[in-house]
Amino acid sequence: MTGIVYKSTGSWYVVKTASNTVYKCRIKGKFRIQGIKSTNPLAVGDSVDFDLETKNNETTGVIHTIHDRKNYIVRKSVNLSKRTHIIASNIDQVFLLITLNNPPTFTGFIDRFLVTTEAYQIKTILLFNKIDDYNEEELFEIKYLQHLYSKIGYECMEVSAIEGIGVSSVKEKMIGKTSMFAGHSGVGKSTLVNAIEPNLDLKTKEISEQHKQGQHTTTFAEMFDLSFDARIIDTPGIKGFGIVDMEKEEIGDFFPEFFERKQDCKFNNCLHIDEPKCAVKDAIEADEIPYSRYKSYLQIIAGDEEHYRVDEYKRE
Numbered sequence: 001m002t003g004i005v006y007k008s009t010g011s012w013y014v015v016k017t018a019s020n021t022v023y024k025c026r027i028k029g030k031f032r033i034q035g036i037k038s039t040n041p042l043a044v045g046d047s048v049d050f051d052l053e054t055k056n057n058e059t060t061g062v063i064h065t066i067h068d069r070k071n072y073i074v075r076k077s078v079n080l081s082k083r084t085h086i087i088a089s090n091i092d093q094v095f096l097l098i099t100l101n102n103p104p105t106f107t108g109f110i111d112r113f114l115v116t117t118e119a120y121q122i123k124t125i126l127l128f129n130k131i132d133d134y135n136e137e138e139l140f141e142i143k144y145l146q147h148l149y150s151k152i153g154y155e156c157m158e159v160s161a162i163e164g165i166g167v168s169s170v171k172e173k174m175i176g177k178t179s180m181f182a183g184h185s186g187v188g189k190s191t192l193v194n195a196i197e198p199n200l201d202l203k204t205k206e207i208s209e210q211h212k213q214g215q216h217t218t219t220f221a222e223m224f225d226l227s228f229d230a231r232i233i234d235t236p237g238i239k240g241f242g243i244v245d246m247e248k249e250e251i252g253d254f255f256p257e258f259f260e261r262k263q264d265c266k267f268n269n270c271l272h273i274d275e276p277k278c279a280v281k282d283a284i285e286a287d288e289i290p291y292s293r294y295k296s297y298l299q300i301i302a303g304d305e306e307h308y309r310v311d312e313y314k315r316e
């Protein structure tokens with residue numbers, strides 16, 4: 001049988017088949033996935049094959065195969081083992097909610113987020129929420145940001161979770177897909193998800209009630225089916241998207257408008273910092289690439305170096 005992991009407790013997995021039957025499953029023996037040093041072998045979103053087994057009148061599944069992941073997001077372990085915890089996999093798209101103020105979302109944050117999702121190969125759609133709440137000047141800035149990011153190739157939408165503006169367009173985008181919602185605390189994620197699926201809140205509560213027995217409420221991701229052929233992955237307690245390990249040389253490749261121009265740089269390993277005849281810097285001079293993007297890029301590069309040095313120091 002084949003199914004998708006909807007929930008993981010670490011030892012048991014809730015797996016749903018294409019015919020919507022849910023099985024409690026465990027893993028057969030030790031199970032290693034090539035190339036990933038991970039604390040958990042399976043994550044929410046994984047597609048798996050399993051056999052059924054009946055013991056004491058209870059039928060459970062034994063997972064023996066995991067299908068290749070299209071993508072996955074990780075969280076680094078806090079300890080020194082350098083192992084990663086896979087939060088979720090096979091995500092079709094992430095909606096990043098953005099508000100100008102209340103709370104402010106700076107372009108530095110948006111760009112860092114986009115670099116991460118580019119590295120993870122997850123499509124990102126930018127949702128400018130709370131558009132009911134802006135004055136003319138602020139709306140102008142929202143339009144400017146939309147122009148900036150759509151020019152790079154990111155889809156942008158204006159929404160008001162509270163007034164229901166744009167909500168049906170978001171729902172349309174979600175059909176047949178597995179989506180996640182991200183953004184700073186207070187941008188309106190819960191309000192929007194509620195507007196999309198008013199009953200989801202209830203479902204979430206039902207499930208967590210059942211699991212209260214354990215008390216230790218580890219924040220595991222969980223997948224939910226919505227009423228209109230769409231799935232949401234909820235990652236309680238996971239705010240950002242974690243930092244992916246990136247080489248300094250590849251960060252620019254996750255800025256699509258830099259990557260596109262890189263072939264015209266004099267040096268094929270150009271970092272677009274102080275190299276001569278750099279096509280990216282030329283594009284910034286010509287205002288074809290906004291300076292805010294370049295500034296974010298430099299910040300990420302600088303942060304990366306710092307991170308690298310700290311790691312080296314620890315190893316001594």
Ligand SMILES: Nc1nc2c(ncn2[C@@H]2O[C@H](COP(=O)(O)OP(=O)(O)OP(=O)(O)O)[C@@H](O)[C@H]2O)c(=O)[nH]1
Pocket residue numbers: 129130131132133159160161162163183184185186187188189190191192
């Ligand atoms: N004016 C306006 N307010 C909104 C809108 N969407 C959400 N809010 C308000 O913003 C506040 C935060 O909304 P939440 O949905 O709790 O935000 P969140 O992103 O889920 O926040 P966390 O749970 O902390 O991550 C609430 O007071 C909402 O009523 C909107 O479209 N317009």
Ligand SMILES: [Zn+2]
Pocket residue numbers: 262265266270271272273275277278279280281
């Ligand atoms: Zn260059």
